[in-house]
Amino acid sequence: xxxxxxxxxxxxxxxxxxxxxxxxxxxxxxxxxxxxxxxxxxxxxxxxxxxxxxxxxxxxxxxxxxxxxxxxxxxxxxxxxxxxxxxxxxxxxxxxxxxxxxxxxxxxxxxxxxxxxxxxxxxxxxxxxxxxxxxxxxxxxxxxxxxxxxxxxxxxxxxxxxxxxxxxxxxxxxxxxxxxxxxxxxxxxxxxxxxxxxxxxxxxxxxxxxxxxxxxxxxxxxxxxxxxxxxxxxxxxxxxxxxxxxxxxxxxxxxxxxxxxxxxxxxxxxxxxxxxxxxxxxxxxxxxxxxxxxxxxxxxxxxxxxxxxxxxxxxxxxxxxxxxxxxxxxxxxxxxxxxxxxxxxxxxxxxxxxxxxxxxxxxxxxxxxxxxxxxxxxxxxxxxxxxxxxxxxxxxxxxxxxxxxxxxxxxxxxxxxxxxxxxxxxxxxxxxxxxxxxxxxxxxxxxxxxxxxxxxxxxxxxxxxxxxxxxxxxxxxxxxxxxxxxxxxxxxxxxxxxxxxxxxxxxxxxxxxxxxxxxxxxxxxxxxxxxxxxxxxxxxxxxxxxxxxxxxxxxxxxxxxxxxxxxxxxxxxxxxxxxxxxxxxxxxxxxxxxxxxxxxxxxxxxxxxxxxxxxxxxxxxxxxxxxxxxxxxxxxxxxxxxxxxxxxxxxxxxxxxxxxxxxxxxxxxxxxxxxxxxxxxxxxxxxxxxxxxxxxxxxxxxxxxxxxxxxxxxxxxxxxxx
Numbered sequence: 001x002x003x004x005x006x007x008x009x010x011x012x013x014x015x016x017x018x019x020x021x022x023x024x025x026x027x028x029x030x031x032x033x034x035x036x037x038x039x040x041x042x043x044x045x046x047x048x049x050x051x052x053x054x055x056x057x058x059x060x061x062x063x064x065x066x067x068x069x070x071x072x073x074x075x076x077x078x079x080x081x082x083x084x085x086x087x088x089x090x091x092x093x094x095x096x097x098x099x100x101x102x103x104x105x106x107x108x109x110x111x112x113x114x115x116x117x118x119x120x121x122x123x124x125x126x127x128x129x130x131x132x133x134x135x136x137x138x139x140x141x142x143x144x145x146x147x148x149x150x151x152x153x154x155x156x157x158x159x160x161x162x163x164x165x166x167x168x169x170x171x172x173x174x175x176x177x178x179x180x181x182x183x184x185x186x187x188x189x190x191x192x193x194x195x196x197x198x199x200x201x202x203x204x205x206x207x208x209x210x211x212x213x214x215x216x217x218x219x220x221x222x223x224x225x226x227x228x229x230x231x232x233x234x235x236x237x238x239x240x241x242x243x244x245x246x247x248x249x250x251x252x253x254x255x256x257x258x259x260x261x262x263x264x265x266x267x268x269x270x271x272x273x274x275x276x277x278x279x280x281x282x283x284x285x286x287x288x289x290x291x292x293x294x295x296x297x298x299x300x301x302x303x304x305x306x307x308x309x310x311x312x313x314x315x316x317x318x319x320x321x322x323x324x325x326x327x328x329x330x331x332x333x334x335x336x337x338x339x340x341x342x343x344x345x346x347x348x349x350x351x352x353x354x355x356x357x358x359x360x361x362x363x364x365x366x367x368x369x370x371x372x373x374x375x376x377x378x379x380x381x382x383x384x385x386x387x388x389x390x391x392x393x394x395x396x397x398x399x400x401x402x403x404x405x406x407x408x409x410x411x412x413x414x415x416x417x418x419x420x421x422x423x424x425x426x427x428x429x430x431x432x433x434x435x436x437x438x439x440x441x442x443x444x445x446x447x448x449x450x451x452x453x454x455x456x457x458x459x460x461x462x463x464x465x466x467x468x469x470x471x472x473x474x475x476x477x478x479x480x481x482x483x484x485x486x487x488x489x490x491x492x493x494x495x496x497x498x499x500x501x502x503x504x505x506x507x508x509x510x511x512x513x514x515x516x517x518x519x520x521x522x523x524x525x526x527x528x529x530x531x532x533x534x535x536x537x538x539x540x541x542x543x544x545x546x547x548x549x550x551x552x553x554x555x556x557x558x559x560x561x562x563x564x565x566x567x568x569x570x571x572x573x574x575x576x577x578x579x580x581x582x583x584x585x586x587x588x589x590x591x592x593x594x595x596x597x598x599x600x601x602x603x604x605x606x607x608x609x610x611x612x613x614x615x616x617x618x619x620x621x622x623x624x625x626x627x628x629x630x631x632x633x634x635x636x637x638x639x640x641x642x643x644x645x646x647x648x649x650x651x652x653x654x655x656x657x658x659x660x661x662x663x664x665x666x667x668x669x670x671x672x673x674x675x676x677x678x679x680x681x682x683x684x685x686x687x688x689x690x691x692x693x694x695x696x697x698x699x700x701x702x703x704x705x706x707x708x709x710x711x712x713x714x715x716x717x718x719x720x721x722x
Contacts, residue, residue, distance in 0.1 A: 001025065005029060008166065013151075017159075029159060030170075030194050033669055034143035034144055035144055037143055038056075039142070051114050053111070055112060056107055056109040058108075060105045061079060061081055065077070075094055076092070088119055088121070104129075105129045106127055106129055107126070107153065109126075109153060110122065125152050141201075141203070142157075143198060164195075164199070169195070170195050175190040176702030181686060185682065188208060193212040213669075214672075214679060217669070220707055221668070222688075223706075232281055237417050237418045238277065239276055240308055240393050240394070241302075241306060246345070247304050247334060247374075250345070251297060251298060251331065252298070254332065255294070260446075266444045267299075269282075269444055270298075270299045270422065271299070274306075281421050282421070283443045283444070284296070284424045284444050285446070286424075286426060286447070291446065292424045293326070293398075297327060297330070299396070303394040303420070308392065309389050309390060309391055310374065311378070311394070311396065313397045313411060314377065315398065317354075317550050317554075318544075320351060320353055320377050321351060324351040327375060328349050335349045347373070348372050349376075350368060352365070356381075365386060368389055369388045371391060376389075382411060383410045383411055387414065392415035394421075396422045396423075396424065397421070397422070426640075455613065456586075456603055456614065458614075458615040458616075459615075459617070461618040463618060464620050465622070473587060474536060477489075478539070486560065486583045486585075487566065488585070488586045489528075489567060489569045489587045491569065491570075493571070494547055521593050522590050531569065541566065541568075542567075543569050543570065553573075560580055572602070582611075583606050583608070584611050586605060587616045588617050589618050590618070591617035592631060600643050
């Protein structure tokens with residue numbers, strides 16, 4: 001399995017596979033599974049093909065015509081292929097294919113294009129079935145592999161066949177799964193599964209093989225995560241029990257509202273875990289606006305009462321500054337220890353960001369190092385060398401989908417002993433994602449929203465179908481401003497060629513179905529100018545985006561919070577945590593460019609006070625399209641847990657696990673977070689049981705090697721991001 005491919009396939013083929021598909025060894029090739037299977041007489045449904053897709057179809061040549069081109073020299077050959085039910089055009093410029101005769105069957109691979117409303121392949125790769133392929137051609141199922149322009153599906157297929165012929169089958173494959181585990185779950189051997197996935201005789205063969213190979217992926221993943229949990233449990237931390245009459249009691253007394261039942265329950269759960277020596281590793285997920293920050297602040301206060309420090313890691317400077325501001329406001333004199341009006345029994349709150357002036361940063365670092373700062377709020381700057389804590393007792397990571405395990409660990413490493421860890425996310429997480437991406441954490445959930453919230457009504461504004469609705473959207477915004485409220489207008493791009501604030505299509509799972517001729521996303525600077533001169537003339541407009549100087553961002557957010565700005569035109573820098581209770585309208589331009597979870601996050605920025613809110617999703621997508629239906633689903637429910645499942649269904653699943661599906665290598669190829677919940681749960685139980693034994697994986701070298709391969713796989717990003 002470890003043999004390099006250049007020793008088996010030859011240097012040229014091996015080089016192309018390594019460079020374009022990241023396949024280097026026999027193991028890599030055998031784990032490069034078919035994407036699907038073609039049957040003779042069954043062509044890919046043309047209505048399922050999207051412009052820009054690279055696909056392979058099995059079809060018969062129906063018609064071949066060659067003619068001279070009218071407007072330029074040369075010839076054009078058009079080939080119609082079909083299977084009786086469907087047909088499509090293959091187009092070749094200045095290239096004739098003498099072997100493309102009517103009646104010939106073959107595989108045709110290319111990128112789907114469109115000409116005069118008909119789908120076509122321009123210059124596809126062709127592989128006609130000849131006598132050499134009789135054995136493959138006679139098979140009921142022909143495997144079609146993930147391929148590239150230079151490494152076609154049939155090159156992969158022939159390479160696998162060459163391996164089989166050279167080795168006389170897959171008898172050389174050692175099975176990493178223990179025999180008793182295979183028997184317990186009714187799994188075939190790895191050799192049998194690989195044979196059936198690459199050379200199946202029936203759909204049942206494929207189904208059984210996939211089930212076994214999914215087990216390999218799930219078990220390896222769960223062993224890696226279980227090892228993390230076990231390692232963390234073996235590191236003794238420091239117990240941080242509550243202290244009566246301390247900062248926590250003062251925080252509770254200062255809260256201007258009653259805690260929800262959910263906040264109390266989760267708070268008790270955290271308090272009990274903080275009081276133990278074994279470090280807490282907990283994920284706190286909750287609806288947008290469910291009050292996670294208050295729960296985290298109470299945990300931080302308990303740690304400060306016990307003599308430790310708490311660090312809050314936020315993804316943006318805007319959010320870090322807001323957290324620091326709101327914690328200071330809530331604690332009052334209790335957060336200003338050492339200052340003239342500070343309370344003796346209080347602590348200091350310190351903000352640490354990358355853009356601070358050198359003097360401010362030195363002062364903040366000194367307060368962190370000498371322990372006078374009990375609560376430290378910051379961005380990635382907290383992870384830098386030179387930031388040393390006197391006694392780090394709790395790490396709180398806000399909006400975990402922006403941070404990886406590595407960053408979490410880098411902050412944990414700053415403790416003298418392993419600190420407690422609380423990870424918060426407002427993006428509700430389906431159970432399977434919690435068992436995989438966050439598999440090294442225990443989970444708590446806040447579903448209940450604080451009382452007195454106005455609620456948000458959402459609507460899609462389909463620009464092309466109902467252009468009049470856009471004018472009405474701006475009228476509604478003006479009506480809210482006239483009533484004393486404020487509004488956000490969110491765009492996917494900054495403008496002036498500054499690029500996107502971030503890439504919504506990739507970052508949050510919006511389908512990447514852009515046609516090459518799709519217009520650029522709307523930009524903050526352009527939209528702000530158009531609104532100021534047009535439908536929102538006379539209102540106080542300002543812009544906010546990530547390229548502004550930190551002082552300008554802070555000043556703009558302060559002015560918006562102080563109601564000195566009517567409309568904030570911004571990028572997704574306002575997506576997480578920004579809290580202005582008087583804002584009631586959110587207009588999202590080019591809403592189809594954002595993912596489901598991102599739209600839910602954005603919507604959560606309005607109606608955070610007593611007034612009801614309105615979220616308008618402006619899009620040029622047709623309401624009947626998949627994108628239009630996705631936006632309608634977001635508008636129809638405010639249940640983040642329902643939307644989390646929708647998000648999983650509509651985004652590329654590989655992105656959830658961090659496995660890019662562009663042909664690059666990934667350990668997770670078959671496992672589905674939607675369909676394999678039960679299998680993942682069983683694999684988690686088996687992994688936990690295996691590592692609970694005294695010898696662990698010592699008696700299972702094959703499994704140990706799989707885990708080691710996963711740990712060093714550069715594509716194993718599912719452990720590093722949500």
